[in-house]
Amino acid sequence: MVNILFVDDDIAITDSFSAYLKSESFYVTVVNDGVSVIEMFKKKEFDLIILDIMLPGKTGIEICKEIRDISDIPIIMLTAKTEEIDKIVGLEIGADDYVSKPFSPRELIARIKALLRRASKFNEEKSIYVFGDIEMNLKQYSVKKNRRTLSLTKSEFAILHKLIENPDQVVTREKLMKVITGFDKYIFDRTIDTHIKNLRKKIEDNPKKPVIIKTVRGVGYRLNKKI
Amino acid sequence: MVNILFVDDDIAITDSFSAYLKSESFYVTVVNDGVSVIEMFKKKEFDLIILDIMLPGKTGIEICKEIRDISDIPIIMLTAKTEEIDKIVGLEIGADDYVSKPFSPRELIARIKALLRRASKFNEEKSIYVFGDIEMNLKQYSVKKNRRTLSLTKSEFAILHKLIENPDQVVTREKLMKVITGFDKYIFDRTIDTHIKNLRKKIEDNPKKPVIIKTVRGVGYRLNKKI
DNA sequence: ATTATTTTTTAAAATAAAGTAAAAAACTGA
DNA sequence: TCAGTTTTTTACTTTATTTTAAAAAATAAT
Numbered sequence A, B: 001m002v003n004i005l006f007v008d009d010d011i012a013i014t015d016s017f018s019a020y021l022k023s024e025s026f027y028v029t030v031v032n033d034g035v036s037v038i039e040m041f042k043k044k045e046f047d048l049i050i051l052d053i054m055l056p057g058k059t060g061i062e063i064c065k066e067i068r069d070i071s072d073i074p075i076i077m078l079t080a081k082t083e084e085i086d087k088i089v090g091l092e093i094g095a096d097d098y099v100s101k102p103f104s105p106r107e108l109i110a111r112i113k114a115l116l117r118r119a120s121k122f123n124e125e126k127s128i129y130v131f132g133d134i135e136m137n138l139k140q141y142s143v144k145k146n147r148r149t150l151s152l153t154k155s156e157f158a159i160l161h162k163l164i165e166n167p168d169q170v171v172t173r174e175k176l177m178k179v180i181t182g183f184d185k186y187i188f189d190r191t192i193d194t195h196i197k198n199l200r201k202k203i204e205d206n207p208k209k210p211v212i213i214k215t216v217r218g219v220g221y222r223l224n225k226k227i
Numbered sequence C: 001a002t003t004a005t006t007t008t009t010t011a012a013a014a015t016a017a018a019g020t021a022a023a024a025a026a027c028t029g030a
Numbered sequence D: 001t002c003a004g005t006t007t008t009t010t011a012c013t014t015t016a017t018t019t020t021a022a023a024a025a026a027t028a029a030t
Helices: A011-023 A037-043 A060-070 A084-092 A105-121 A154-164 A173-181 A189-203 B011-023 B037-043 B060-070 B083-091 B105-121 B154-164 B173-181 B189-203
Strands: A003-007 A027-031 A048-052 A075-079 A097-100 A128-131 A134-137 A142-145 A148-150 A170-172 A213-216 A220-223 B003-007 B027-031 B048-052 B075-079 B097-100 B128-131 B134-137 B142-145 B148-150 B170-172 B213-216 B220-223
Touching: A003 A011, A003 A037, A011 A027, A011 A105, A027 A037, A037 A060, A048 A060, A048 A105, A060 A075, A075 A105, A097 A105, A097 B105, A105 B097, A105 B105, A134 A154, A142 A189, A154 A173, A154 A189, A154 A220, A170 A173, A173 A189, A173 A220, A189 A213, B003 B011, B003 B037, B011 B027, B011 B105, B027 B037, B037 B060, B048 B060, B048 B105, B060 B075, B075 B105, B097 B105, B128 B154, B134 B154, B142 B189, B154 B173, B154 B189, B154 B220, B170 B173, B173 B189, B173 B220, B189 B213
Parallel strands: A003 A027, A003 A048, A048 A075, A075 A097, B003 B027, B003 B048, B048 B075, B075 B097
Antiparallel strands: A128 A134, A134 A142, A142 A148, A170 A220, A213 A220, B128 B134, B134 B142, B142 B148, B170 B220, B213 B220
C-alpha cells in the first residue's frame, strides 16, 4: 500500500483531494500546518510527500530542505503562485516535481504515479535485460537473439548475466570466475577465455570479430553498449 | 557528461532549446521526426529523453511505449495542450514527467535536473574525469575524446590517469614508471617517453605540438589546465 | 652559433596477454 | 553405471603491448 503525506493548510483542498487519493486506493495522512510535518514524517513510513509551499509556521521550502537532509523520499511541491521562480526554487532544493494550484486532480495523480513508478523501479530487481538484439530473461532463464532462443550453459549464462548487468564496464576475469564458481576458487587463466569463446560463438554474428563482448586487454571483458 | 535526446518536429524549438541545454553543459542530440527516434536511441547512450507528443510519422505516445519496453531511461513528454496530459496519464505509457507548451526553458531545465537527480541516485556513482574534450571513466575503463571512445593500452591508461588526477602538476618519469609497473621495477627512462608519444598520438589534435600533455624538460610531464 | 643535454621518433626485439583446439575431468540424468 | 554434456586444463598459436636501442630533433647553456 502506498502511503502519502499530504501537507496543505487549506482544509478544503486536503479534504477533497485526499478523498480523491483514497478513491485511487492510496493511504493518505493530512497535516495542515508547517511545524508538525517533520514530526509526522518521522513517526510513520511514507512513500511520497505532497507539500504546499505556503504554510503557517514554516514554509514548504524549509520543510523540503529538512526532509532532504534525512531522506530521499519523492516530494511534490504545491504552490498557489504560478510564477516560475517558485518552481525552480522548489526543484532546486531537492523536490522531485512541482504542481501549481489550482491543479487538476487527474494531473496530480498522474505525477504521483510517475514519481512512484520511477522511485520503485530501482527497488525491484530487474529480470529482463535487452541488449541490442540480445534479450536475457532471468526468470525464464533464457537468452534470445533476434527472438530465437539460444541454449547457453550455466556458466555461459552466468557470465553473460554479469556482463549485461554491468554494461560498458570492464569485468575482470576474477569477477567472472567468482560468478561461475560462486567462490574465489582458483581456476586457470584460460578457463574464462574458453567460456567467452564459446559464448561468442553463440551470440556474435562473427565470433572472429566480436562486437558484443569486447576484450579489454590486460583487464577483462566488456559489453559495449554503444560506441 | 549528461546526454539528452530531444525529439520535436518544430525546428525553431529544438534549435533554441538545445542551445539553452548546451549552455547548461548538457550534450544534446536532436531528432525532428518520429520514425528515427528508436534507431537513434539504440545508436548512442542517452541519460534522458524529451519527447514531443505530436510528431510526424509516429506519435510520442507510441515512441514512449516502445522505449519503455526496452529501457528505464527518464522521459519527459511535451504537450501542446494541458488536456493531453490526462491522455498520457490515462494510457499509462510510462513517462516520468510532463511539460506543456509553451514551456519556460528554466522550468524544463529544472525538471530535467530533478529527474536526473532522482534517476542517478540509483546508479552507482561515477568516477569520471573531464579535461577539455577528454573524458576519462575509471569504472568503464574508457577514455573519450569529443565523445568518441579511444582505445588506450593499459599503460597509456595508467599514465593518463596519473596525469589527469594531478592536473597542473609535474609528474616525474619515476612516478609514472611506478604507476605502470606497480612497483619500483626499473625500466628505462625512454620507456615513458615512448608511452607519452603514443598517448599523444591518440589524444592530441596535433601530436607534434602537444597542448594537453606538456613536457617539463628535466623533470617530467604535466597536464595543463590552462593553455 | 656551437655544444651539451634532453626529448622525440623510429623500428625492431622481447615480453605478455588472449585466442584456440583438443583432451581430460567432472557432472548429470536416464 | 554409462552416455552425453559441460567445465576445466593443457599446450600451443596468434596477436598486441612494452621495452630497448639508436638516430634525429629540439632545447638550453655557454
